[in-house]
Structure formats: C-alpha cells, structure tokens
Amino acid sequence: MNFFEVVTTAWQKKGSLLCVGLDPQLSAxxxxxxxxxxxxxxxxxxxxFTACYKPNIAFYEALGxxxxxxxxxxxxxxxxxxxxxxxxxxxxxxxxxEAYAKACFESLGAAAVTLSPYMxxxxxxxxxxxxxxxxxxxxxxxxxRAGVFQDILVDGQPLYCRVAAEAASWSDRVGLVVxxxxxxxxxxxxxxxxQAWFLAPGIGAQxxxxxxxxxxxxxxxxLGILPVVARAVxxxxxxxxxxxxxxxxxxxxxxxxxxxxxxxxxxxxxxASAAVSQKPVDALKRRVLRGLVExxxxxxxxxxxxxxxxxxxxxxLRRVIASPALLxxxxxxxxxxxxxxxxxxxxxxxxxxxxxxxxxxLKIGKPMIWPRMPVKDHGSGVRVEGVFVKGERVLLLDxxxxxxxxxxxxxxxxRAEGLVVEDLAVLIERGKQGRKDMAAQQVRLAAFFHVRxxxxxxxxLGLIDGTARQSMEAYADAE
Numbered sequence: 001m002n003f004f005e006v007v008t009t010a011w012q013k014k015g016s017l018l019c020v021g022l023d024p025q026l027s028a029x030x031x032x033x034x035x036x037x038x039x040x041x042x043x044x045x046x047x048x049f050t051a052c053y054k055p056n057i058a059f060y061e062a063l064g065x066x067x068x069x070x071x072x073x074x075x076x077x078x079x080x081x082x083x084x085x086x087x088x089x090x091x092x093x094x095x096x097x098e099a100y101a102k103a104c105f106e107s108l109g110a111a112a113v114t115l116s117p118y119m120x121x122x123x124x125x126x127x128x129x130x131x132x133x134x135x136x137x138x139x140x141x142x143x144x145r146a147g148v149f150q151d152i153l154v155d156g157q158p159l160y161c162r163v164a165a166e167a168a169s170w171s172d173r174v175g176l177v178v179x180x181x182x183x184x185x186x187x188x189x190x191x192x193x194x195q196a197w198f199l200a201p202g203i204g205a206q207x208x209x210x211x212x213x214x215x216x217x218x219x220x221x222x223l224g225i226l227p228v229v230a231r232a233v234x235x236x237x238x239x240x241x242x243x244x245x246x247x248x249x250x251x252x253x254x255x256x257x258x259x260x261x262x263x264x265x266x267x268x269x270x271x272a273s274a275a276v277s278q279k280p281v282d283a284l285k286r287r288v289l290r291g292l293v294e295x296x297x298x299x300x301x302x303x304x305x306x307x308x309x310x311x312x313x314x315x316x317l318r319r320v321i322a323s324p325a326l327l328x329x330x331x332x333x334x335x336x337x338x339x340x341x342x343x344x345x346x347x348x349x350x351x352x353x354x355x356x357x358x359x360x361x362l363k364i365g366k367p368m369i370w371p372r373m374p375v376k377d378h379g380s381g382v383r384v385e386g387v388f389v390k391g392e393r394v395l396l397l398d399x400x401x402x403x404x405x406x407x408x409x410x411x412x413x414x415r416a417e418g419l420v421v422e423d424l425a426v427l428i429e430r431g432k433q434g435r436k437d438m439a440a441q442q443v444r445l446a447a448f449f450h451v452r453x454x455x456x457x458x459x460x461l462g463l464i465d466g467t468a469r470q471s472m473e474a475y476a477d478a479e
Contacts, residue, residue, distance in 0.1 A: 002173065003112045003134035004197055006083050010051035011223055016247045017214075019085065019199065020046050020239075021230025022074065032066040039074045043082075045240030046233060049247045052112075053078055054199075054228060056087040068108075074388040075109050083111035085226075089138065090123075091116035097126040105130045112136060114177060114199070117167050118458060123289040124170060128325070134173045134197075139164040139189055142179035142202035156460070160185065161192050166191040169286035171325065175199055180227050183206030186217035190224075195283050196387040203246070204232030210246050211253030222254060255288065265423075281336055285449065288333050288427075289457045291326030295319050298454065300464055300472070312471045315428060315451075317399035321355045329358035330427060333448040334397065337425045338364075341446070344392040345369050347421070349383075349410045352399040356427070360397060369394070371413040373406070383413050390418030401445065402479060404437025411441055428454070431479030451476050 001009070011017055022042065024035045043053065059102040060071040075084045075115055086108060090100040104113045104127070111157040112134035127135045140150060164176050178189045180200030189198070196308040198217050202208040210227045215223040229246050236242035239336055292298040296319050303314040320327050334356065346368045348357025354370060369386030388394075398407060407424060414421050424438055429447035438445045455472045458464045464472075 002132040002404075003083050003085075004175075006081070006111070007051045007197075007226065008223060010024075010081065013082065014049065014051070014247075015251055016049050017051050017223070017226050017250065018049055018210075018243060018247055019052050019054050019228045020050045020233050020243060021087075021201075021228055022053055022234060023059050023230050023413070025059065026063070032063050032070060035063075035067075035070045036073050036077075039385060040077060042234050042239045043078055045238070046243040047079065047082060049240070049243040050082045051226060052083050052085050054085045054087050054230075058087075062426050071238075072108055084109070085112040085114070085134075085136065086110035086388040089116050091119055093119055093122040097111045097123055101127045101130060104400045105133055105272050112175075114138065117163055121170055124167070125175065125325075128171050128173060129358040134175055136175040136177050136197075136199045137163070137167040139167065139176040140178045140185040140201075142181050142206055142208070146179075157192075158188065161188055161311065164189045165192040165286070168196040168283055169290050171287070172283075173198070177201065178208070179208070180213040180217075181206050182296075183212055184212060186225075188289075190217055190219070193283065195219065199228060200225055201228040201230075203227045204229045211256075212255060214346070215255050232350065259323050284329065284333060284336065285453070286457060288326070288448070289324055289454060291329055292317075292320075296325055297324045300458070300468065312468070313451075314476055315400060315430075317356070317427060318352045327359050328363075330356060331363040334360040334425055335364050337446045338395055338423070339447050341395055341423045341425075342393060343395040343423065345386070345388055345394050345419075347371060347394045347396050347410065347414055347419075349373070349398040349406060353397055356399060357397045364374050366395075370430075373409055384417050384419075385447070388417070388419060391420065393420045394442070395420070396421055396424040398426050400422065400430060400432040401426045401434035401438075401447070403433045404441070406436075407443075408437065408441065411443065431476060435478070 007017065022039050024038060055071060055074060060067040078084055086104050088104060092100060104110050113127060114136045115127065117137045119317055123136055124137065127133065150158065152159045154162050167174050168176060174195065175197035176189060178186050178198045178200055179202045181202035186200065200213050200217060203210050203213060213227050214225055233239050233242045297315065297317050299314045300312065303310050303311045320330055346357050346361050346366050348354045348368060348370045350370060350373050357368050369388050371384050372382065396407065396410060401407065411421050421443060423444050426447045427449065429450045435445050452473055455469045459469045460465060
C-alpha cells in the first residue's frame with residue numbers, strides 16, 4: 001500500500017488521523033544514544049492512536065552522524081501501520097533533488113517527505129519517481145510572518161491557494177502542508193483542492209484545535225487531513241494518554257458534524273461547503289491539462305492544418321507517451337470516462353490511440369484488441385488483432401474526435417467480425433460533428449474534455465488571456 005492507503009486504513013481501524021511529531025531536544029546531561037529510548041517510549045504508548053509519525057530531520061542533523069544514525073533506528077523501529085513522514089522541507093532540482101530523494105526514501109526509509117515548492121515541479125518529480133511514496137508541499141504554513149508572501153493576491157486569490165492548486169495537480173501522491181491553527185486557510189485550500197491530503201501542523205502548543213482543524217479541512221469523506229501534534233504529545237508525562245485525548249477530540253468533531261453539531265467555525269463553513277461541491281475529477285483534469293501543455297500535446301499559437309485552415313491551437317496526443325506520469329493520468333481519465341460502460345474488451349484505433357488503449361487496459365484490467373486500418377493483405381490477413389469472441393461488447397477508444405471518419409471505419413471492421421460496438425471514449429472532443437456522426441451509428445460518445453473546457457482551464461492557470469480564449473472558442477464552435 002502507498003502512504004495514503006496506509007493512513008486511510010488507520011482511520012478505518014483506529015478512528016485516528018493523528019500525526020505525532022518526534023522532535024527531540026537534548027537536555028543537560030542527556031546523550032544522543034538516549035534519544036532512541038525516548039522515541040521508543042513515545043511510539044510504544046501512542047501507536048494505538050497514531051496514523052503516522054513525523055520526525056523533523058533538523059533535530060537529528062544538528063547532532064551530527066550519531067543523530068542521523070538514531071533517526072534511522074527510530075524509523076526502522078516504527079511499525080508499518082504508522083508510516084514515517086520525514087519533515088525535511090527540501091527544495092532543489094536535478095541530481096541534487098535526486099540525491100535528497102534517495103537520502104529520504106532509500107537511506108532513511110521514510111514513506112513520505114515535506115518539500116518546498118518554490119522551484120516548481122522540477123523539485124518534486126525526483127521524489128515522485130519513487131512508487132508508493134508521498135510528498136507534502138508547503139502551501140499555508142503556521143509561522144506568524146508567513147503571510148508576507150503567502151497572502152499576496154494573484155488575480156484575487158491568495159498565493160498559497162494558487163500554490164496548493166498547482167501542486168495538487170501534479171500527482172495524486174502530492175499532499176499539502178496547511179497550518180492546523182489557521183481554520184480559514186484550511187477551508188480556503190480545501191475549496192481549491194477538494195481531494196488533496198493535508199498535513200496540518202500547529203495543533204496544541206501552537207494554538208490549533210484538532211477538532212476545529214478537522215472540521216475546516218477534512219474532505220467530504222472525513223479523510224484528507226493529518227493533524228500534527230508534537231510537543232503536546234511527545235512532551236507529555238503520559239504520551240499515550242495525551243494522544244488518546246487528541247483522537248477523542250477529533251472523533252467528537254466528526255460525530256458532531258454527522259449529527260448537525262455546531263462546532264464548525266462560522267467563517268469556515270461556506271468555504272468548506274463550497275469545496276465539497278466541487279467534483280473530484282477537477283484535480284485530475286488540471287493534472288492532465290498541465291501534462292498536455294508541458295509535453296507539447298496541446299499548443300497555442302497559429303497553426304496551418306492539413307485542410308489549409310489556420311488554427312489558434314494544436315492538439316497532438318501522440319506525444320503523451322513522452323511522459324509516463326502523463327500517460328498514467330490519461331489512463332485514469334479514460335477509466336473515469338468509461339466507469340459506467342459495460343464492455344468485455346477495449347479496441348484502440350490505430351495509431352495514436354494504441355498506447356493510450358494499452359495504458360487503459362493495464363489501468364482497469366480489461367483485455368485489448370485493435371482493428372487493422374487498413375486491413376493487411378499479407379500474413380494471416382486478420383482484420384482485428386488480439387483475442388475475442390463474437391458477440392462480445394467492445395469499448396472503442398480514440399485520442400480525440402472532430403468528425404467520425406476514422407471511427408466509422410473502425411466500427412465497420414469490428415462489427416463485421418461480430419463484435420458489438422455501442423460506446424466510444426475519447427480524451428478530447430472538438431466541435432460538434434463527431435457527436436452527430438456517432439449518433440448516426442448508434443454509438444454513445446463520452447469525452448473526458450470538450451476542448452472548450454481546456455480553454456477555460458488554460459485561462460484559469462494563467463497560460464492564456466481572455467482574448468486568446470475567445471479566439472479559440474470561436475474557432476472550435478465553427479468546426
């Protein structure tokens with residue numbers, strides 16, 4: 001299981017999302033070696049109430065090689081049921097970031113890590129290259145002067161919300177650090193990232209209330225937030241009792257919300273409620289769009305098409321395979337599109353859709369076939385590659401649709417082989433003619449995007465202005 005699956009299990013089994021900080025500070029006469037016993041006592045007492053542990057690497061680095069050795073022992077001691085989230089706040093690019101990632105995940109064995117987003121996605125991708133590992137990107141921090149930068153308005157929206165929305169679009173393994181003692185901030189970030197996981201420091205000694213933090217920042221399913229308590233648990237005379245108290249407070253907040261309690265902060269309610277109303281697919285759409293732009297699959301400008309027309313945008317989904325992360329996100333998008341369809345096999349249309357259909361086949365566990373276009377006149381002469389049985393239902397899959405020309409040819413070949421073709425899934429729909437062509441063939445069309453949605457998202461992300469959007473929409477409407 002990945003990090004988020006493990007903490008979800010903790011919620012299901014323990015009723016807890018508590019993250020316990022392990023931040024040692026040596027007192028006079030205390031040795032570095034004694035820190036392991038200190039941590040072991042806290043872990044043993046708090047494990048029944050803890051979803052994950054968060055050691056801050058700075059306290060161990062300050063003690064030199066011996067401190068890092070103790071940190072490694074502590075991480076190794078913590079059971080897998082409560083994964084380790086290493087608080088490191090790293091930020092660099094290239095081989096330096098790769099070295100940081102290796103240190104955190106391979107050398108120390110952490111399951112997740114905190115990062116700074118200031119250098120953009122380049123600083124995060126080396127960490128996401130580790131399957132199953134998670135990262136938490138700084139968005140809204142709990143220090144008093146954070147607002148000097150984080151509250152700067154960008155198109156009427158606080159910078160921290162823009163950072164959160166952008167970072168959350170990179171991967172479903174990107175979480176966000178959002179101050180647990182800032183309920184308005186929690187609700188605001190939840191509004192723009194309905195599905196992201198939050199790491200919420202600032203509970204206890206820094207004034208944050210765990211119940212109110214959960215109410216302001218939890219997702220609609222009650223998950224999505226890991227309140228962090230460090231000194232109030234680790235420094236308690238009985239850490240287990242202290243941890244249990246925080247979990248009970250969280251559960252009271254949950255139960256009060258279930259029964260219409262009034263514990264929510266009045267100012268937080270509208271923001272949190274608005275977040276719940278957003279579709280979970282919105283974050284996936286942003287992730288796919290960002291990937292399409294970064295890989296050159298979707299370009300803006302002036303392009304001469306095969307027809308001779310000048311288009312203000314250009315779509316080439318053959319380039320999706322340039323990015324494994326984008327290919328995986330696109331496969332997830334198709335899985336969403338076809339979630340309600342009933343079919344036995346996927347049929348990708350050559351050639352652009354073949355790698356996409358393969359990725360979708362792996363994602364949803366459905367076998368794949370594909371029609372020969374044109375039909376080959378050598379070898380076995382088969383018209384459809386792959387294994388199938390007459391009468392089976394086939395989901396036709398292509399990259400995009402403008403008109404139905406290539407789809408009609410594929411439908412004809414598949415139906416001639418005795419297969420039932422009633423559904424077509426595409427990533428992008430352009431214009432209106434394609435849907436009309438499919439309706440004439442009694443084929444239901446489902447698209448993850450209409451191209452107009454792409455224009456709106458591009459403007460929202462600041463990649464085009466309103467004039468460019470209008471130009472693109474006018475062109476698309478005329479197709």
